[in-house]
Structures are given as C-alpha cells and as structure tokens.
Amino acid sequence: MGRLDNKVAVITGGASGIGEASVRLFAREGAKLVLADLQDERGRRLAEELGSQVIFQHTDVSKEADVQEAIDLALSMFGRLDCMFNNAGIPGPGGPIENLAVEGWDNAMAVLVRSAYLGMKHAAPIMKRQGSGSIVSTASVAGMQSGFAGHAYSAAKAAVINLTRSVATELGESGVRVNCICPGGVATPIFGRAVGLDEEEAQRSAGTMLMALANIQPLQRAGVPDDIANAALWLASDESSFVNGHALVVDGGITCG
Numbered sequence: 001m002g003r004l005d006n007k008v009a010v011i012t013g014g015a016s017g018i019g020e021a022s023v024r025l026f027a028r029e030g031a032k033l034v035l036a037d038l039q040d041e042r043g044r045r046l047a048e049e050l051g052s053q054v055i056f057q058h059t060d061v062s063k064e065a066d067v068q069e070a071i072d073l074a075l076s077m078f079g080r081l082d083c084m085f086n087n088a089g090i091p092g093p094g095g096p097i098e099n100l101a102v103e104g105w106d107n108a109m110a111v112l113v114r115s116a117y118l119g120m121k122h123a124a125p126i127m128k129r130q131g132s133g134s135i136v137s138t139a140s141v142a143g144m145q146s147g148f149a150g151h152a153y154s155a156a157k158a159a160v161i162n163l164t165r166s167v168a169t170e171l172g173e174s175g176v177r178v179n180c181i182c183p184g185g186v187a188t189p190i191f192g193r194a195v196g197l198d199e200e201e202a203q204r205s206a207g208t209m210l211m212a213l214a215n216i217q218p219l220q221r222a223g224v225p226d227d228i229a230n231a232a233l234w235l236a237s238d239e240s241s242f243v244n245g246h247a248l249v250v251d252g253g254i255t256c257g
C-alpha cells in the first residue's frame, strides 16, 4: 500500500532535481499527478517512463493561465487535487545590490514568489470544496538567514515562508494545510544553471556539487533530491495532518552554527 494511494498532485519544476525526485517518489507511493515544467523534453520523457499515472503539462509557473491549466488538468483527468507542490525555481541573479537589475529582481519574484501565490490561489477553491488538501512550497534556508544566495532569491524565499504562514491561517478551518520546506544545499543542476551552464552540463554538474557541498555540512554529506522529496511526501500525506503553517528545515544542520 502506498502512502499517497488515491491522492492527486500537481508538482511544478518536476522535470529536474528536487521536483523530479518528488515526481518519482509520489508516483511510487501511489499518487496520480501532473508534472508541470517549462522543459518539454525532460518532462515528457519522465512522464512516459512512469506511465499513465503521470501527465506532463508545459507550464510557466510565473503565468497565471499556465498554473490554472495545470491544476485544471489534474482535476479533469484525475477528479480531485490533494497536493499542490509549488517547487519550480531558478537561482536568481547574484552580485552586489547596486548592480542588481530591476529585470533580474522582477524575474526572481515572478518565478519564485508569484508562482507559489498562484499555486495557492488556484488550488485553494478546489481543496476547500473537498474539505481537505495539502499545499507545499519549496522555500529555502536562504529565506531564513543571509549569506546562502543572492539578494533577490533570499528575499523571494523569505516571502514564500511568510505567504505560507499567512495562507495557512486562512485555509486551516477548511481542512486545507499549507506548509513549506527550507532545503539547505542540495546537489541539483540549479548550481550549474546559476553559472550559465546549458541543460546537459547543468545536469552533469549536480554530481560534482555532491563533494563541494559535503565539505560545508555538519553531516559531511550533501543534501540529495530524495532528502527533500521525502519531506514533501510526508507533508503531502495524512501522516502530517496536524502540521500547518510550518517551514520545515531540511538542511543537514547547516543553519545551526
């Protein structure tokens, strides 16, 4: 018996890294799901590999119509929505504040914060009607402490954490839980994307991050996508039914020092 049997999810950013691991884990645990991502080739390939319980939908999470379509697809194909996992993300611009361009700032806010708001906005009415649901977003330890990422990314992830708390207090009475996960360094292609590598190189670079991240971790190993997927699975499942408005830190202890 799977931990997500009879549940339906939408996972954004499901074509790579943490999202891909979550798609695989949720499917293995019995969920039916829509994998929503910008990357058609990787998204389609993964959905085909996992069979009819996973549908790929081309989605730009910064666009309201796209997010609504992905959620509508889950509803029309599978009949309900139990988990909205707002996970897609980008590294955001780096550099000193005086060089931070308005375009880079706005793009980070659109992809990292507007996306979570849109996922919550369009999942909420369906989950309220059902009287149950779990909304999970991927925030970051960078939203809690300085020094982990660029200014725009850090501000965006802090916004996701407080948006989570704010919406959790509203939706709780409808039986809908809203939580987020704050990963520390997880070896994914996002670090390669941050330095402008193409998709293939970025995917390869995740392997090299394993060693680099291990050196700065109290546990002496890097986080891997499954570490975060396991947290998402727990928050999506009924095992966490009394957890609401929580920012779950999954960072190997790196924020303790």
Ligand code: NAD
Pocket (backbone or CB within 6 Å): 012, 013, 014, 015, 016, 017, 018, 019, 036, 037, 038, 039, 059, 060, 061, 062, 087, 088, 089, 090, 111, 138, 139, 140, 141, 182, 183, 184, 185, 186, 187, 188, 189, 190, 193
């Ligand atoms: P990743 O680059 O492997 O995956 C991100 C996915 O999001 C990709 O498949 C990409 O195509 C997709 N995406 C990007 N922009 C999109 C858009 N506009 N619309 C739809 N899809 C889009 O990186 P990851 O590390 O797996 O990142 C997943 C989440 O985890 C992100 O929100 C990221 O900020 C967060 N996070 C990562 C780390 C880490 O160390 N890897 C730490 C903290 C938080």
